Amino acid sequence: MKALRIKLRQASASYACEETVNNKTSYTLPPFSTVIGAIHNACGYREYKQMKISVQGKYLSSQREVYVNHGLIDNLHDDRGILIWLPDPDSLNTGFVSVAKALNGTGNSFKNRVTINVLDEIKLEEYSNLYRMKETLDEYSVREIKPQKERLKEREKLLKEMGKVDKSSAQYKAFSEEVKAEKEVVKRLEEEFEKRKWQEYDEPRSHFKTLTKGPQTWEVLYDVELVLHVQASDEVLKDILEHRNDLVCLGRSEDFIDLLEMKLVELTDKIDDEYRMLKDYSIYVNVDRMEDETYFKESKNEKALGTVYYVSKEYRIEKNSRVFNRIPCLLTSNLAVDADSSGKGVYLDQEGDITYLVDLN
Structure with a gap:
């Protein structure tokens, strides 16, 4: 299955949690809707294009910054x-x-x-x-x-x-x-x-x-490294590639990106060995696949731990408001898969000595 692999870095970024107001906290990884919005903006889309997203990555540190809220x-x-x-x-x-x-x-x-x-x-x-x-x-x-x-x-x-x-x-x-x-x-x-x-x-x-104006704070992540996978129609994937230079920020408008790589890759769900996530990386994993024991942690008898988020994806307009489709996902790390995980919704993106676990939602 074809997909786009997008590797990027950000000196700083904040992926605001919607439910926080006065002291905005940040997701440690951008929600699917943030990635989809950035892609649609880069391509100039005015209508939603169907796509599935996998998000994984890491950051070095975080702190709260003061800003003036209008x-x-x-x-x-x-x-x-x-x-x-x-x-x-x-x-x-x-x-x-x-x-x-x-x-x-x-x-x-x-x-x-x-x-x-x-x-x-x-x-x-x-x-x-x-x-x-x-x-x-x-x-x-x-x-x-x-x-x-x-x-x-x-x-x-x-x-x-x-x-x-x-x-x-x-x-x-x-x-x-x-x-x-x-x-x-x-x-x-x-x-x-x-x-x-x-x-x-x-x-x-x-x-x-x-x-009204007033000082507020938001949580900012520093030295962010992300690996995104986007699965969509050939036409949409082509559009994204052609507008690669228009993908300039992710999160806030000032959260600029350093695009390291954007290329077409082949994903496979045929798993013949044991594969683990990259060190220090976290990933959004669909809760259904965790319940199916598609993934495991250190051994098959040990389930992965993490925090369940209802991660926003696409939205519809109801009474002039956005109503998001939210996908229950476990934000976790130190995951592994093996041959028993084949055909259960997890994919591999292999290139040389590096193998990415891909969980599309």
Whole structure:
């Protein structure tokens, strides 16, 4: 079976665990999704390409580094953080304009210009005008729409009472038509108001966000060495080879790689001898293959130990959120296979005196 073997080094890298926030920890090996994302980005893919991944490697040391975290608060706040304006309200990627900065912990106000440092006078005036527009719209709703809605509610109540007496009467039918027509008028007024509110307030306001800054830490690995195997269609493998120079980072955008090797290799699941992992290397092994005793440690009577992770792979979009397919894998080392492991899902990549155990997921 054909596959790509990719050997690389990284001076530093952090493969963030999704569940950690304030103090981000790192997986000791990149998840499958990290590798797949880097490959798709290098090849310029906009749709997911089927592929299986094997990840193994080592690192020399790790420590926590301090960084300044920039985070958007879910709701726009008038009294804290930094008021910013986004050209694209759904993304920070297009950059943003800093409008004003709150100076105190409490008691600030951007719209009233209380204890703030103004950074963009034009945008701050636009922000303040939006609040005045909101007041105007609220006043219009109370003055023009609310009375008609209350009148309609009373007339619907009266119509219901009339219906209890005689729904077949000419008076009931005539009054029913009047209420129906009035209901259409109120519905049209509400729709026109919502459209106006969106255009004049909601949409312009969505460009303003509250940005917070604060020191946080993340775990960084140093002197990382990885061996990746990618199994996919011939077309995809060819694409990856052609874009080898576009594979520049793995993990964070600043986690640059030193590509040592990328070549097509032949994998085999025919195992005729005992083979062990490279010294100090760890690997993600599918839990199912551990339960099938495909691998063993020092002897066949000793099972491998490690930590089980639900390693993310591909994802689907549900309600504007990524939902990952997670594969239970044992992160372990010091593994071995022999002839009894043949045909059980483990592969060998042999080149000279070096043999890599390959666990594709």
